[in-house]
Amino acid sequence: MKISEIYSFKGLYRDDFRVTGYEFGEGEKSICIVGSLRGNEYQQMYVCSMLVKKLKKLEEAGKISKGSSIMIIPCGNPYSVNIKKRFWSIDNTDINRMFPGYGLGETTQRIADGIFNVIKEYKYGVQLASFYMPGHFVPQVRMMKTGNENIDLARKFGLPYIVLHNPRPFDTTTLNYNWQIWDTEAFSIYTSSTEKINKESAGQGVDSVLNFMAKEGILDYESSGFVASKIVESENFVTIRSNSAGFLDSIAKAGDKVIKGQVIAYISDPYTSDVLQTVKSDYDGIIVFAYDSPLAYMNTALFKIIPEKSQ
Amino acid sequence: MIESISDVVRIPLPVGEEFFIKKHRLEAEGKAKKRICIVTGIHGDELEGQYVCYEVAHRIKLAQENLNGIVDIYPAMNPFGIDSITRGIPAFDLDMNRIFPGNSDGDMNEYLASEIIKELSDADVVLDIHASNIFLTETPQVRINEVSVSSLLPLAVKSNMDLVWIHGASTVLESTLAYSLNSKGTKTLVVEMGVGMRITEEYGEQLTEGIFSIMSELGIWTGEICRTRQPIIAQDNDGTDVCYLNAACAGVYMKERKQGSFVHKGDTIGKIISPLSGEILEIVRAPEDGLLFTVREYPVVDEGSLMGRILKQKVLSENNV
Numbered sequence: 001m002k003i004s005e006i007y008s009f010k011g012l013y014r015d016d017f018r019v020t021g022y023e024f025g026e027g028e029k030s031i032c033i034v035g036s037l038r039g040n041e042y043q044q045m046y047v048c049s050m051l052v053k054k055l056k057k058l059e060e061a062g063k064i065s066k067g068s069s070i071m072i073i074p075c076g077n078p079y080s081v082n083i084k085k086r087f088w089s090i091d092n093t094d095i096n097r098m099f100p101g102y103g104l105g106e107t108t109q110r111i112a113d114g115i116f117n118v119i120k121e122y123k124y125g126v127q128l129a130s131f132y133m134p135g136h137f138v139p140q141v142r143m144m145k146t147g148n149e150n151i152d153l154a155r156k157f158g159l160p161y162i163v164l165h166n167p168r169p170f171d172t173t174t175l176n177y178n179w180q181i182w183d184t185e186a187f188s189i190y191t192s193s194t195e196k197i198n199k200e201s202a203g204q205g206v207d208s209v210l211n212f213m214a215k216e217g218i219l220d221y222e223s224s225g226f227v228a229s230k231i232v233e234s235e236n237f238v239t240i241r242s243n244s245a246g247f248l249d250s251i252a253k254a255g256d257k258v259i260k261g262q263v264i265a266y267i268s269d270p271y272t273s274d275v276l277q278t279v280k281s282d283y284d285g286i287i288v289f290a291y292d293s294p295l296a297y298m299n300t301a302l303f304k305i306i307p308e309k310s311q
Numbered sequence: 312m313i314e315s316i317s318d319v320v321r322i323p324l325p326v327g328e329e330f331f332i333k334k335h336r337l338e339a340e341g342k343a344k345k346r347i348c349i350v351t352g353i354h355g356d357e358l359e360g361q362y363v364c365y366e367v368a369h370r371i372k373l374a375q376e377n378l379n380g381i382v383d384i385y386p387a388m389n390p391f392g393i394d395s396i397t398r399g400i401p402a403f404d405l406d407m408n409r410i411f412p413g414n415s416d417g418d419m420n421e422y423l424a425s426e427i428i429k430e431l432s433d434a435d436v437v438l439d440i441h442a443s444n445i446f447l448t449e450t451p452q453v454r455i456n457e458v459s460v461s462s463l464l465p466l467a468v469k470s471n472m473d474l475v476w477i478h479g480a481s482t483v484l485e486s487t488l489a490y491s492l493n494s495k496g497t498k499t500l501v502v503e504m505g506v507g508m509r510i511t512e513e514y515g516e517q518l519t520e521g522i523f524s525i526m527s528e529l530g531i532w533t534g535e536i537c538r539t540r541q542p543i544i545a546q547d548n549d550g551t552d553v554c555y556l557n558a559a560c561a562g563v564y565m566k567e568r569k570q571g572s573f574v575h576k577g578d579t580i581g582k583i584i585s586p587l588s589g590e591i592l593e594i595v596r597a598p599e600d601g602l603l604f605t606v607r608e609y610p611v612v613d614e615g616s617l618m619g620r621i622l623k624q625k626v627l628s629e630n631n632v
């Protein structure tokens with residue numbers, strides 16, 4: 001294992017800003033895994049730290065294929081993590097909206113540039129991503145529909161779902177999109193949580209990355225937890241929303257199979273406990289996302305469901 | 312004149328409160344009326360537009376016989392942000408100017424965005440007033456995406472601003488209010504002036520006069536208007552009209568030149584100092600001749616922080632300045 005400084009600069013009254021990379025094996029730049037780019041992505045960093053631990057052992061046991069090198073960057077933004085702020089400390093910009101970056105530009109553009117210069121030549125890129133809303137996901141690989149997305153490669157993670165989505169305007173500034181522009185096969189992996197560490201789901205994330213490396217010949221590793229992925233387009237997700245605001249009491253969880261008409265949550269008056277809305281599933285299907293917060297605003301996406309027929 | 316204050320949207324919040332966006336309408340009697348919308352407060356830390364909203368309404372009320380159309384004033388599109396000194400939408404950590412055109416079936420913010428578009432889309436002109444951010448002070452300017460130059464430039468030159476900055480298209484900007492409205496054919500000008508969290512009365516007066524000039528152009532105002540200034544027009548589609556001054560190191564920035572100053576190559580614009588060591592870390596000099604139209608206001612800088620922008624001399628020469 002080689003530890004390297006990917007990017008750094010001096011702080012005014014803080015220690016240096018440093019992005020650290022962990023490299024395993026030698027030779028062709030095979031795969032790079034990036035953890036948290038935002039200050040609240042604890043689970044994403046945790047998955048990377050578990051990968052570092054595993055790969056260290058695998059490397060010592062001579063299990064990394066000759067001519068392959070693996071890079072893990074657990075955290076691209078320690079400044080924000082250490083002050084528990086989601087975005088950049090001073091100007092609240094998001095590093096994952098700054099790719100490919102600009103070395104002569106503003107601070108977060110420089111960070112994105114500094115990181116991207118090191119990671120853009122990898123054959124495969126995996127970002128442990130998070131959703132902007134608090135909640136739980138069924139573990140999944142997400143890919144942008146660019147016309148040449150390689151679904152067969154995505155199957156090699158062995159996660160329950162492969163979700164395809166259409167690029168949105170801001171996607172052009174994300175790491176994933178820019179990796180693809182620079183000819184890296186890029187994947188975003190969502191495990192169940194962000195601000196809370198879910199060890200079981202993190203383990204699934206770790207397995208999925210190791211499975212992928214094994215199937216691509218980067219690693220000599222016995223697959224574990226491998227399942228045949230179902231392919232879904234995100235536009236086929238059905239969103240169940242709140243039509244009132246108050247306390248949210250969710251009964252169903254991400255991963256649950258639900259039937260049409262099943263009660264999956266209640267929204268209640270925060271002063272009187274009166275039920276304001278009995279939330280029911282509109283379809284037979286699987287819950288792939290469940291919102292997690294004691295309070296629900298009006299129109300909040302409480303659940304995302306994959307209807308049975310679209311699987 | 313008919314005057315009203317009403318809700319654009321109203322929705323319940325989780326705990327004992329309703330969320331609403333208000334508008335102030337000033338409307339001449341009679342029919343066949345043109346409509347201008349004055350919008351501000353999409354970024355909760357930008358307050359320059361607050362004074363403009365007040366001043367436009369105040370001046371109309373003093374000479375209401377000159378009103379010949381509809382003036383709708385929306386002083387707080389992001390009321391949570393203004394109330395909590397937050398640029399974005401608090402609780403969601405979203406930049407409100409990145410969620411348009413929204414979605415009526417989406418979450419609360421997407422729904423709000425779609426209602427705002429619905430509310431504004433039949434206006435003859437929309438003015439979206441911004442005030443930079445807390446870091447930078449801007450010379451009063453209109454910003455126009457190159458894709459809408461032909462429809463917006465004739466109005467922008469009437470706005471009494473010092474500068475019209477025509478910038479290249481970018482996919483990221485497709486989610487702004489102005490882009491969404493312009494792409495639907497609703498002429499929308501974006502004004503940037505002053506600095507976040509403060510009100511510069513002089514700029515407010517200047518823009519107010521510009522708004523009356525645009526209203527006069529549209530026939531919404533029949534009263535006398537001031538002679539407006541001729542703005543410098545920067546056709547910066549390829550991004551080569553402006554020099555950006557980024558900090559070489561972290562420190563405390565001391566500005567020496569005001570926004571709107573003409574500078575020569577090598578002039579000192581400011582310096583980055585270290586209060587810890589008592590040293591000058593960097594003397595920031597103009598890389599070329601031009602107009603310093605953006606200056607850094609917030610002293611603490613990281614490596615890369617923007618300290619100023621200079622409009623290059625070639626643009627000034629093209630404009631005979």
Ligand SMILES: [Zn+2]
Nearest residue numbers: 354357441442
């Ligand atoms: Zn703004």
